[in-house]
Amino acid sequence: MTKELVKFTYKLESLIKKSNDIFIIGHKDPDFDAIGAAAGVAEICKILGKDSKIIVNEDEFTLQPAVKLLQDSLSKYYNFINLEDYIDIISKDYNENQEIQYKRLIEEDQYYYLKQLKRKKSLLIIVDTNNPKILSIKDYLNNFDNIIVIDHHERIGEELIRKSNNFIDENYSSASEIVGTILHSYEKSYSKELALALASGIKLDTDTFKRNTTENTYETFTILKKNGVNDEDIRKTFRRDFESDKLVMNLVFNNGNAKEFTNLLKNHNVSIVLNRHAPETIYKPEMISQAADERQDYDDVDASIVMGYIKDKDDDTPVKISIRTNGYVDGGELMKNYCEGKDNKSGGGSTISAAALVWNTDLLEEEQNLIDYLDSVITDNFKVKKKTKK
Ligand SMILES: [Mn+2]
Known part of the structure; x- marks a missing residue:
């Protein structure tokens, strides 16, 4: 010692x-x-x-x-x-x-x-x-x-x-x-x-x-x-479940599910992933975060966002949004600000890993809301930070 x-x-x-x-x-x-x-x-x-x-x-x-x-x-x-x-x-x-x-x-x-x-x-x-x-x-x-x-x-x-x-x-x-x-x-x-x-x-x-x-x-x-x-x-x-891994991989890699944006968050690269073939699919909550981890493993993006329906303890089906970032983008602040003042949204987390729950029955509409938000984020609530390690 x-x-x-x-x-x-x-x-x-x-x-x-x-x-x-x-x-x-x-x-x-x-x-x-x-x-x-x-x-x-x-x-x-x-x-x-x-x-x-x-x-x-x-x-x-x-x-x-x-x-x-x-x-x-x-x-x-x-x-x-x-x-x-x-x-x-x-x-x-x-x-x-x-x-x-x-x-x-x-x-x-x-x-x-x-x-x-x-x-x-x-x-x-x-x-x-x-x-x-x-x-x-x-x-x-x-x-x-x-x-x-x-x-x-x-x-x-x-x-x-x-x-x-x-x-x-x-x-x-x-x-x-x-x-x-x-x-x-x-x-x-x-x-x-x-x-x-x-x-x-x-x-x-x-x-x-x-x-x-x-x-x-x-x-x-x-x-x-x-x-x-x-x-x-x-x-x-550390055992992984093949069937659930398959769903996660499909969510991330199925053609068209991941959309890349180079003009959000003041010209950062953001990937937004959701099941565009069957948006109504319900996932286990951890699958949404695993998918975000998976996408963020590729360093072509500054932030990865994955959205999908989950089942909560009230048997309701909110949209879970998971964000992973390179540490320059403060994911926790983004999710918090995105949800602030809205009673159908709650969220927060740390710089590199954060999440939100949103009660919206239209996943694609929610994606558009999020895109509009990320497009409008101004310097005050989007501070570029020192790179943090995991
Ligand atoms: Mn630790």
Whole structure:
């Protein structure tokens, strides 16, 4: 372990030990790395004799199926809650203090107070991002006595970084590698499921050891294997379904589905993909994002947009719009602005990966709306950014 990580581990340990209420969270739409690292931190809390809760706000409809399976396998060891559960927990504190504030209590105000509530001895540990915008708990950060950030991405959340204790180092392949390294310093054995989650996080973020690896990545992986994870299990976690891959590939590559524009977003290259042969086709939500990943793999475009109908949890069929960008175009801002002020639209995300849901029964009309928007985007809400890596 490096000196810096040893120092950080001491800090982490002392904050965990002195906290009574520990929450752990990864970025929105968590991947293997976010879930693996979160579970790893929960295990460290356990070793130190502390309970913790992992907040995952996505449900079986919105979580990627493979991530859901991994989360299910971990849920016998760790306590997963969603944002609503979190609000219930802090509402209890609020109700105890209600007397003082009762006079000012009206429905809406309650949330205002909940957001301001200071909770003694509470700790939030954020993994795999330092960008507060992509945290489901972002409105409640004031609740916590202490915040810790463990991440391997570029530093972008300045304010969050300033008010947290953090270990943010781009030399590590993944949050799972950082957390795994800390966990292994305790030299305790742990479950095969946790080993699999951390190994999957490392495999995902290194693209199967093709990038960002160091000696420490392999050392960590070796110890994960000693804790019972094997290649076959890892392969199963990443298993792809032929029929669904075929649909994704057809969506992207079928003649005419992808249309390229060179004049949108102030003369950037944008590809818009939708099923032009059968626009009414309903896809699984993750297929729309996979198709966007697929199209963005070709560097002839600055941004790739894929649109298609999905089924939501109310059995409604909104249009899902997924955008992937090269990092110069801020996809999250675009989706947010496109949806702002419209009650049939909601969206947001990060710079390189964002999405929106739109309730419109005419897919081609929605495409035209989006084209008109991308055509009209002006400097104020379209800032060219420094290239960010995945
Ligand atoms: Mn990661």
